[in-house]
Amino acid sequence: MTLKAISAQRLFDGVKYHDNSALLWEGTSIKAVVPITQLPTDIEHQHFEDAIIAPGFIDIQVNGGGDVMFNNDLSPSAVDTICRAHRSHGTAYLLPTLISTTPSDIQKALSAIDKAIEERIVGVLGIHLEGPWLNQEKKGAHNSELFYSPTPEQLANFNWLTKGKTLVTAAVENISTDSLKWLKHKGIVVACGHSNAKADELTDEKMQLVDGFTHLYNAMSAFEGREPGAVGTAMLSDHTWCSIITDGIHVHPKSFLLAHKVKPEGKLLIVTDAMASLGSVTNQFELDGETIRVVDNKLVNSRGSLAGAHIGMDESVANVIKWGICEQEALKMASTYPSIAMKCEDLGFLKPNYRAAATVLNTQYQSQAVLVDGNLY
Template sequence: MRTVIAHARILTNTGFQDDASILLEDGHVVALDADMSDADVFVDFQGDHLVPGFFDIQVNGGGGVLFNDTPDVEGLQAIARAHLANGTTSLLPTLISDTLDVVDAGMRAVEAARDAGETMIAGIHIEGPFLNPKKCGIHDPDRFIPLDDDAIALLTSLRSGRTLVTLAPEMCRPDQVRKLVEAGVTVSLGHTNGRYADAQSALAAGATGFTHLFNAMPQMHSREPGIVGAALESGSAWTSLIVDGHHVDPVMLKLASRLRPADKLILITDAMPNAGTTMKEFTLQGRAIHVADGQCRDANGVLAGAHLTLIDAVRNATHLMDIPIATALAMASANPADFMGLGSAIGRIAPGRRADFVRLTTDFNIADTWQAGAPLASAQNSRRRSSASH
């Protein structure tokens, strides 16, 4: 079935195109500036925005489910549903530091979900347990372990999808980073108390990212740039940011946007089980986490992930980082896709890419999410060609 979306403001590689059209077939984009006569189904967007579906590379949970607690297909499906309604069409379910048995279960669940056709599940993000206890954040430092050959064998065992591993560079050796990268794992640096030299060694070994920049890492000093300095200096590595107005001060966000290439910044949610629900409390590895004032915190006030959706992160970024909406949208779509080596398949509206979209109203509220060329809600302006007036 061939679908034409017309009268849309489409975000392409060159920016927004007004009153544009697009042809879809078999779940993929066939052409821009489509001829409406080619359509079996015609959808009039009436000036609404059509932007790439969001790709969230750090999702701990959603729909009442924490991935660590429910590392199975049903848990992944619940998490995916919670985020799909908010415009996320691809995600990396994320395990915080846990036993290797839980890591193994999570990886096998991702494989099973993908085998079952869950296209939203792009792989897995394993955030720990190879971290520095001095920068544990909400992670349980008692679960931290050294990176060894057995762990590397597990981390490189995913047979379907992408694997992202966050580790502290000072807690492992460069040759171990190199082994992971050579096996196809994307390595990001985070929850680290390392020095600038540690980051440089890991980057030279193939690490390509920094996880939630500014959080759970030492800040810059005049005589020790540290991990933050390495991230801001790098022209090739990607850096993720939690732009919720609580994790990072707006001044620091603006500095990141001015010092880093725009296509190397990634918006993440670091979402917890409360995402997509009205939950005011949940349990994280035995600790009660309270949700209030847009934040998730334990009894000691430690932030535990974020109470955030990617569309909110996009809106926040436009004013907290002082960037155009098109740039912020790319930080939630094209940039994470490129980071994970999926830029030729998702993250952009272009021929050959999967037709995963978000329909935004003229004031940038989500009207609908499209997955593989089909809207999740009934499109009021969609009709069969026989009743369409082209």
């Protein structure tokens, strides 16, 4: 294997900054971060001017990209297209996200991701099943006719991933404690989302089985003075992480800043919730027989309801910095915190023996290059 390096004026390793430094890797593993002046002269090296190197961005909610919706094409080639579209926006790894569908299609999706990982499709980290175990009162763009509350026996009928990570978003109030325990025993990360729960429905017993909340504020019961709802419970639950869409459309910047102030450090992380329109030629796509279009940079269905987002991770990071979050915190929200949320022990930091994964951004936080498993794109 050959020793390789990328360098920039600034490098953030997930903990601290290094000036005029280089990231060295061999194969798929990071070897060191060193000053550029200490680089061996005989290695493959690329320098990025006016740039910062950060841990590779991880997006745990991606419905589509490059004119492909995962729901519409449950194949490894579709996963590859989606990963390529998001890589151009700084995303090193992602979870292709399956919107509520039939049990047979859930199994097809699981099999497609297993095969994509086996075929080493670049950037696929696992799968996110967003439904169909949701609350019809907060269905969003999902087809509520597909919703049901799964029993442990029904969950056991699926052939779950043998490699990679699995995230399940469910309306916890509609899921039995036994089913939640089954998912946790299987090693699946569980998030509460598309929930209309009252605070007392999210019991302490259930909350101990919940790892996070999906797209905070959106498609969940709101915080009110006499009823904290899912939003209030998410804010008060210190052990859970909250993902949040930072396109400035789904969540007001001040609501984002409030969540950041309330949640413990490391428990608020960026997702795009991006659809097929990212990297699209047509700026529209089909979902459950309905056409979704980009209107004024928003994705809307025929009723004018929001239907996912039209944004990449690099712009998402740029937004939260513009809203007042310091750069290093914004970078961690896009890389370090998602890696911890998904229990990825070899991602989220630029340290020796971690996976060789990094995102290179210019001074406007636009993606310049992405390093994934030791390959630079």
